[in-house]
Amino acid sequence: MQIEPIARVQVFVTCPGRNFVTLKITTESGVTGLGDATLNGREMAVVAYLEEHVAPLLIGRDAHRIEDTWNTLHRGAYWRGGPVDMTALAAVDVALWDIKAKLAGLPLYQLLGGASRSGVTVYGHANGETIEDTIAEAKKYVAMGYKAVRLQSGVPGMASTYGVSKDKMFYEPADGALPTENTWSTSLYLNHAPKLFQAAREALGWDIELLHDVHHRLTPIQAARLGKALEPYNLFWLEDAVPADNQAAFRIVRQHTTTPLAVGEVFSSIWSCKTLIEEGLIDYIRATVVHAGGITHLRKIAALADIHHVKTGCHGATDLSPVTMAAALHFGLSVSNFGLQEYMRHTPETDAVFPHAYSFADGMMHPGEAPGLGVELDEGLAATFPYKRAYLPVNRLEDGTAFYW
Ligand SMILES: O=C(O)C(=O)C[C@H](O)[C@H](O)CO
Numbered sequence: 001m002q003i004e005p006i007a008r009v010q011v012f013v014t015c016p017g018r019n020f021v022t023l024k025i026t027t028e029s030g031v032t033g034l035g036d037a038t039l040n041g042r043e044m045a046v047v048a049y050l051e052e053h054v055a056p057l058l059i060g061r062d063a064h065r066i067e068d069t070w071n072t073l074h075r076g077a078y079w080r081g082g083p084v085d086m087t088a089l090a091a092v093d094v095a096l097w098d099i100k101a102k103l104a105g106l107p108l109y110q111l112l113g114g115a116s117r118s119g120v121t122v123y124g125h126a127n128g129e130t131i132e133d134t135i136a137e138a139k140k141y142v143a144m145g146y147k148a149v150r151l152q153s154g155v156p157g158m159a160s161t162y163g164v165s166k167d168k169m170f171y172e173p174a175d176g177a178l179p180t181e182n183t184w185s186t187s188l189y190l191n192h193a194p195k196l197f198q199a200a201r202e203a204l205g206w207d208i209e210l211l212h213d214v215h216h217r218l219t220p221i222q223a224a225r226l227g228k229a230l231e232p233y234n235l236f237w238l239e240d241a242v243p244a245d246n247q248a249a250f251r252i253v254r255q256h257t258t259t260p261l262a263v264g265e266v267f268s269s270i271w272s273c274k275t276l277i278e279e280g281l282i283d284y285i286r287a288t289v290v291h292a293g294g295i296t297h298l299r300k301i302a303a304l305a306d307i308h309h310v311k312t313g314c315h316g317a318t319d320l321s322p323v324t325m326a327a328a329l330h331f332g333l334s335v336s337n338f339g340l341q342e343y344m345r346h347t348p349e350t351d352a353v354f355p356h357a358y359s360f361a362d363g364m365m366h367p368g369e370a371p372g373l374g375v376e377l378d379e380g381l382a383a384t385f386p387y388k389r390a391y392l393p394v395n396r397l398e399d400g401t402a403f404y405w
């Protein structure tokens with residue numbers, strides 16, 4: 001049996017505009033693999049977890065034994081699961097897949113069963129202070145070749161709204177050394193959102209797929225009302241309509257609307273979405289490589305989803321590093337029930353720290369043909385961008401009640 005013992009495990013933290021945590025595993029024969037371990041706003045918790053509790057367990061293990069390593073780390077932790085553990089586990093898992101594919105001399109998607117399609121269709125983010133601004137942004141995405149765009153607009157009467165950033169192309173919500181506070185009005189939002197999509201269909205037509213993210217801010221019956229109100233505009237999906245801690249809550253939304261539902265960017269494992277998938281309460285599962293235990297675990301989620309007619313829709317915000325973007329593309333190219341992949345562009349500084357083989361053309365992305373993931377870490381450049389603590393915002397209702405952001 002061919003054995004590839006792990007010799008070194010390193011964790012790098014870099015902040016080329018935002019914080020990224022990267023795990024690098026090196027084998028005794030000198031092959032390296034990268035894994036993204038970035039958990040926005042809680043980065044250093046994963047660093048400590050990896051350095052103190054995971055790295056010592058990896059030294060000397062056979063890098064080829066990905067499934068066994070996953071299960072040993074997961075079942076052997078006893079206190080298993082949750083975002084910190086599953087992000088750390090994902091980083092190990094992806095780094096080991098990177099190593100295995102490099103040793104095989106193949107791009108990772110070939111090890112995952114080969115390409116199931118010619119490319120990975122992606123959606124971009126159009127956001128603006130007003131409906132007109134948002135539509136103008138969406139037109140830029142259409143001009144770049146995107147076939148699907150997420151629309152978020154400011155709501156008149158609200159000082160700030162989720163998803164509306166000053167820098168249009170490079171979204172970054174983690175903006176403070178302490179959390180900034182937003183104020184939320186459900187009624188203003190519910191009155192406004194259908195107007196955005198009515199105007200968008202008039203201006204953009206019906207050939208472009210449109211998406212919207214509620215960011216967990218409605219009760220089930222409010223989400224049901226919004227889904228019904230948006231039906232005439234034929235959304236590709238309505239995302240995170242309600243907080244999904246209570247999976248059964250989606251039954252109410254589902255009973256009332258035919259607008260397709262997507263959820264899962266904060267999910268850590270198959271247990272967060274088992275009911276949603278088995279009862280057919282959603283159409284797209286948005287769990288992602290870095291936060292749901294890596295490729296090994298995400299493949300199991302996708303397999304369960306496949307038999308229930310649920311497609312994938314991996315989270316792909318800019319707080320997931322290019323290492324996750326590449327992993328998502330290899331996964332999306334190969335998995336049978338791929339739906340749509342989110343693609344927010346990283347800044348040029350981030351792209352320089354993580355040179356990569358993936359590319360965008362005609363609304364689709366491709367991971368490229370480099371062996372492994374096709375992403376490297378420029379360690380020298382990374383070291384010039386030290387960690388800067390940054391929090392995601394918090395949200396309050398108009399009367400001051402702490403709410404979901
Ligand atoms: O990309 C999305 O759909 C998001 O909701 C982005 C999140 O706000 C972001 O990843 C939080 O870190």
Ligand SMILES: [Mg+2]
Pocket residue numbers: 213215239240265
């Ligand atoms: Mg989202």
